[in-house]
Amino acid sequence: MIRLSVTLALLLAPAPALAQAYQCALPTGRIAVPRIERGPGTNARVTGYMLAASWSPEFCRPRTRASTDPRQCSGRAGRFGMVLHGLWPQGANRSPQWCRSVVTPTPADLRAMMCVTPSARLLAHEWSKHGTCMTRQPARYFAKSRELWSAVRWPDLDRLSRRKPLTAGALRRALAEANPRWAASGIGIEVNRRGWLQGVRFCYRLDYRPTACRGGQLGPADAARIAIWRGL
Numbered sequence: 001m002i003r004l005s006v007t008l009a010l011l012l013a014p015a016p017a018l019a020q021a022y023q024c025a026l027p028t029g030r031i032a033v034p035r036i037e038r039g040p041g042t043n044a045r046v047t048g049y050m051l052a053a054s055w056s057p058e059f060c061r062p063r064t065r066a067s068t069d070p071r072q073c074s075g076r077a078g079r080f081g082m083v084l085h086g087l088w089p090q091g092a093n094r095s096p097q098w099c100r101s102v103v104t105p106t107p108a109d110l111r112a113m114m115c116v117t118p119s120a121r122l123l124a125h126e127w128s129k130h131g132t133c134m135t136r137q138p139a140r141y142f143a144k145s146r147e148l149w150s151a152v153r154w155p156d157l158d159r160l161s162r163r164k165p166l167t168a169g170a171l172r173r174a175l176a177e178a179n180p181r182w183a184a185s186g187i188g189i190e191v192n193r194r195g196w197l198q199g200v201r202f203c204y205r206l207d208y209r210p211t212a213c214r215g216g217q218l219g220p221a222d223a224a225r226i227a228i229w230r231g232l
Contacts, residue, residue, distance in 0.1 A: 024078040024115040027071070031107040031114075034121045036128045041098040044091035046133065048211060049204040050188075051087055051148050055157075055197050056080040057231030072118040079231075082154055084117045085199060086126035087145040089133045096133035105138040113142050116149055148208065153178040161228035169222025175200065185212040189219035189226070197228045 059065065060073035071077045089096055105127055110120050117123050123142070131141030155174040160166060168191075172184040188201030203213040220226065 024080070024118075026111065026114055027077070031110050031120055033105055033107060033110065034124045036121075036124050038128055039098045041100065042094060042096055043099070044094050044096045046089040046096060046206065047092050048090040048206055049087060049208065050090055050213075050217070051145075051152070051202040051204065052085040052199060053082045053152075053201070054085040054199045055228070056083055058192070058196050058198055058229045060231065061229055069119060071114070077118060080118060081157065082200070084113075084145060084149045085122070086117075086130055087134075087141070087148065088130045090203075097129050099133040101128075101132035101136060103136060103138060105142075109138045109142055113146070116146060148202075148204075152202065157228055158230055161230050165225045166227065167222060168220040168224045168226050171197070171226065172222065182210045183212065185218075186210045188213045188217045191220055191224075191226050195220075195224070195226050197226055 056072060056079075060069070065073040067074075072080055072083065105124055110123050113123050114120070117126070127138050127141055131138060134144070135141050155178045160171060160174060163170065168189050169184070171189060172187050175187050176182050176184045182202065186203045188203065189197070190199040190201065192198050201213065201217060201219075203211050203217060205211040
C-alpha cells in the first residue's frame with residue numbers, strides 16, 4: 001500500500017518533483033538504509049536555508065559513475081537532469097552540521113525520495129549531516145525538501161547548453177525568469193574547474209522565502225563563460 005501510494009503521488013506530482021527526471025522508475029526491491037559515518041558536530045544558529053541541486057549529466061560523466069552510482073548513472077532506473085542534492089541549514093558565520101540525533105531514516109522515507117534524489121546513500125548522508133540540524137524526524141526533513149523542490153521550475157537547459165557563448169549571468173537570468181519569485185542574486189551556480197555546470201543553489205530566509213545569496217555562494221561572476229554537458 002505504501003509503495004502504491006508513493007508511486008501514485010509521484011506520478012501525479014508536477015514534473016519538478018521528479019527531479020527533472022526524463023524518466024524515473026521507483027525501486028521495486030527492498031531499500032537498505034546505509035550507515036553513515038558522522039563528522040564532527042558544528043553548533044550554530046540557523047539563519048536561513050539553501051536548496052542544492054546537482055546536474056546529473058555532468059555528475060555521471062566519469063565512466064566509473066555507472067557502477068558506483070548505478071541508479072542515477074547507469075540508465076537502468078531512467079534518465080535524470082537536475083536532482084535534489086539536499087536542503088542545507090545556513091548560519092551567519094558557519095553552518096550547523098552533524099547535529100545530535102538517534103533517529104535513522106526508514107526504507108519508506110528513502111523510497112519516497114528516490115525519484116527526487118536517486119541515491120539512498122546521499123539521502124542518508126544529507127539527513128545525518130544537515131537534516132538533524134532542522135528536525136528530529138527524517139520524514140519531516142524529506143517532506144520539506146520535497147515541498148521546496150516541487151516549487152522549482154527549470155528552464156530548457158538543453159537549449160541553453162547550445163548557446164555560444166553561455167555565461168553564468170545568462171543562466172542565472174534564465175533561472176530567475178523561470179521562477180518569478182526569485183531574483184538572480186538569490187541563485188548560486190556551481191561549476192567545475194573546466195567551467196562545466198555542476199549544480200544550482202537557491203537561497204532562502206529562515207521563513208523559506210527567497211533571499212539574496214552571500215557573495216561566496218553565488219559562484220562565478222555573471223560574465224564568466226560556462227558550459228552545460230548534455231550527457232551525449
